[in-house]
Amino acid sequence: MSNNENNGKQPKNDEPILRIMNLRKTYMQGKIPVRALDGVSFDVKKGEFLSIVGPSGSGKSTLLSMIGLLDKPTEGSVFIDGVEISRAKESEAPKVRREKIGFVFQHFNLLSTLSAMENVDIAMRFTGVPKNKRRERAFELLTRVGLGDRVNHKPSELSGGQQQRVSIARALANNPAIILADEPTGAVDTKTREVIVELLRGLSERGQTIIVVTHDMDVAQRTDRIITMRDGMIASDISSGEKK
Amino acid sequence: MFDLIIRSLTQRKMRTGLTIFGIALGIFAVVVMGGMSEHSNLTFDRSMKLTAEMIRVMPDTSLGGSLDDSKVKEVRRVPGVSDAYGLLMMPLDQENLAMGFGGDMVVGIAPEKQRVALKDTKLTDGRLLVEGDGNRAVIGSSIAREFKLKVGDELEVKSKRLQRATSITHVRNFTVVGILEYTGSFYDSMVTIPLDTAQKFYEQEKKVSVVLAYAEQDADPEDLSKRIELSVDNVKTISPGELRKQVEGQLVIFSLITVSAAVLAALIGGLSVMNTMLMSVSERTKEFGILKALGAERKDILFMTMGEAALMGIIGGIFGIAIGGTLVYYLNDILASKGTALFDITPRLVVVALLFATILGMVCGTYPAYRATRMSPMEALRYE
Structure with missing residues (x-):
């Protein structure tokens, strides 16, 4: 279906799908400037499963919102597939968000009035996919995350883990270049956490690039690479081969 | 969406x-x-359509009043006037003097002029007034509905006459001889009776409320309206254009x-x-x-x-x-x-x-x- 998805494992090539260059973000807290990001640079290869960890206020969520174009950096650049998205105008941002990024939130952020199927479907509406194709794809994705029998359930009728799986299916709907997951296991129990992490790992093995922001070191340990943030800077960047 | x-x-x-x-x-x-x-x-x-070409000639007083019958002849003699006739108009309900839009009226008209006045308005039943009709009336559609009248029924009409400080009410029954179709105009609220009967009944001998004049084909009604005002003493006119404006x-x-x-x-x-x-x-x-x-x-x-x-x-x-x-x-x-x-x-x-x-x-x-x-x-x- 997409460049990012294949049925089996595939070798990860060396071309970075995401390049962050000298990213800075300064917020004003009243009259005091607060540096949330201070010169962050790194590359992410296609299909990489990466986690960003660090204490609260270290800048990891800010970094995620810069990559997801939910916020603009004060300085520096973000490139996705070689295109500098940090320079995109406000009017171009929605197109980048729907074509390049898939979001998974801690609290799922599903629309409570819509069914699981419709929650996945809605992500494709803005790209102009015809209704029958949307339904077909939503069903396929929900089946892939193990919710083929729950398509007509509303979020309130689903468990936390199931809701997060709907949210992952939704993030995959438009075949994004990168999935950004902000504390995807933060609101689920340990057992469900395993299911979610396995699901994300499986997607990564199929070539999907995934960046996870997490507090949970158990989750981070299961990713290919861990970037640790401290005071808006990268404190360490360890790949799986280097992990002890 | x-x-x-x-x-x-x-x-x-x-x-x-x-x-x-x-x-x-x-x-x-x-x-x-x-x-x-x-x-x-x-x-x-609708009312304007029915009376579009008529020039209204009225007494030249701000208080209203009536015109002498002779004014009809004077108006008719003005060059450019093809026809003119007088109407005596009285409120049907003398207790409630609401003439004009919505108010029922009794209109006295010379029977031979009724066809001209009504233009192409048709009758749903009966006939128009004819010479010699005394206490007979042709009524509008709203009157027929209001009083539930059919041709042959009697309509009670009251007239109030002032005598010194008191007023005496006279009542007379008029036989309905014709009912007009619905026009959506003031014709629907009209009771038409012969002019001479009306003049006697309301004690307005030789009087009319208004004279309606028609312009000849090539005459301009606005000009003619002014000419009538200049040629006939003590009258004022309202041309179709003026009426529309008012x-x-x-x-x-x-x-x-x-x-x-x-x-x-x-x-x-x-x-x-x-x-x-x-x-x-x-x-x-x-x-x-x-x-x-x-x-x-x-x-x-x-x-x-x-x-x-x-x-x-x-x-x-x-x-x-x-x-x-x-x-x-x-x-x-x-x-x-x-x-x-x-x-x-x-x-x-x-x-x-x-x-x-x-x-x-x-x-x-x-x-x-x-x-x-x-x-x-x-x-x-x-x-x-």
């Missing part, structure tokens, strides 16, 4: 219902008031009052849409944030919020028109039994009311929609 709009509205049934009710009330006012205004405009238009002036004021009241009511309905939409937008801040994170553009959010407002406007408009139309229908029915009508729901009015409701909904939904689109997705997602 339309399904999302419907879902959003049905999700908050009570609030949507109340907002639609607010709009419906406003549009109800537009329909009822507008219907009143349309009715007077239509009555005027009545139109009054109608504009009437329309302004009724339409303003209606618009005010509708605006209050519009404010309820704005209130609802503002609440809805603020409640759904996070939802809009999610949609933006999923790639929704400003126009998508704008379409959703304005679509909701417009849809509430349209539904409110349809309800308003339906309720207004039903009320007007029953009111007209009740008023018809009294021989009159007060409202006319024209297609133009329905279209205007529906457009007004839709535009009102959209305009009042614009600001909330603008606020929704202005939200940064980051802030919206953090909103609890």
